[in-house]
Amino acid sequence: MNPESRQRIRDALEHPPSPPPWGWTADDMDRLPSDGPNGEPGFFEQLELIDGALIFAAPQSRFHERTLHGLVTEISGQAPDATCAVGRMDVKLGHRTRPCPDVLVIDDAAADDLNRTFYAPDEVHLVVEVVSPESEERDRKLKPPRYAEAGIAHFWRVEENDGRPVVYVCADVERPPRCPGPTARVKTSLPWRRSATSGGRRGARGMW
Structure with missing residues (x-):
């Protein structure tokens, strides 16, 4: 990290948990220390950037961990x-948005680079x-159109x-997508012939 970038991070850390007046950038995420401004261990390890603001993840539930692991495996x-x-x-x-999805399907060529810290769309x-209780608004309303755009x-x-x-599957992703609500059912095309979900809703027996 060059001296100018190091000073920028030091100045920005005077403002947590609020963003600095100029906002965080996607590239800043690779320059943050793992510990917090007051030495809190692991302070910056689980977060994402939305519109220049750092979003800190809540503690992960066992359901969340189990589902994430099952989806990656399946x-x-x-x-x-x-x-x-x-x-x-x-x-x-974008310049000020760098979310951290729970699961991604990416090109093998991108995955083979073990030094990567992010992927391009x-x-x-x-x-x-x-979805976690604290992420409902982001996961249901904010992120789907951002990914689609x-x-x-x-x-x-x-x-x-x-x-x-x-599992709820968003449709019409060439435009800001129509995502079903928490009680809806949807049928749409899937990324490949077989899937961890069938149609729009399934109690995912066998997912792990």
């Missing part, structure tokens, strides 16, 4: 040739967000229903 076994599923990697959507074929073709939202995952 999708990895079904993804088309030259693609693979990865978990919790950033996607750089044209390397991503599917993003999956597992960036050209990512497929978006799944996973919610809990009586302890089991329910």
Whole structure:
């Protein structure tokens, strides 16, 4: 990191948890220390950037972890040739937006680079967000159109229903997508012939 970038980060850290007056950038995410401004361990390890503001993730529930692991395993076994599923990697959507989806399907060529910290939208074929209570508004309303505007073709939202995952598939992703609400059912085309979901809603038995 050059001296100018180091000073920029030091100046910005005077403002947490609010963004600095000039806002954070996607590139700043690679320059943040792991510990917080007061030495809090792991302070910056699980976050994403939305419109220049850092969003800190709430503690992960067992349902969230179990679903994430199950989806990566299931999708990895079904993804088309030259693609693979990865978990919790950033996607750089713009200068000030860099979300961290729970699951992504990306090109093998991108996955082979072990030094990558984020992927570009044209390397991503599917993003999956597992909804937590604190992320409902972002996952249901904010993120789907952002992914679509960036050209990512497929978006799944996973919610809990009586302890089991329910998958909602967004349609019409060439435009800001129509995503069903938490009680809706939808049928639409899928990224490949087989899937962790059938139609719009399924208690995902066998997902893990």
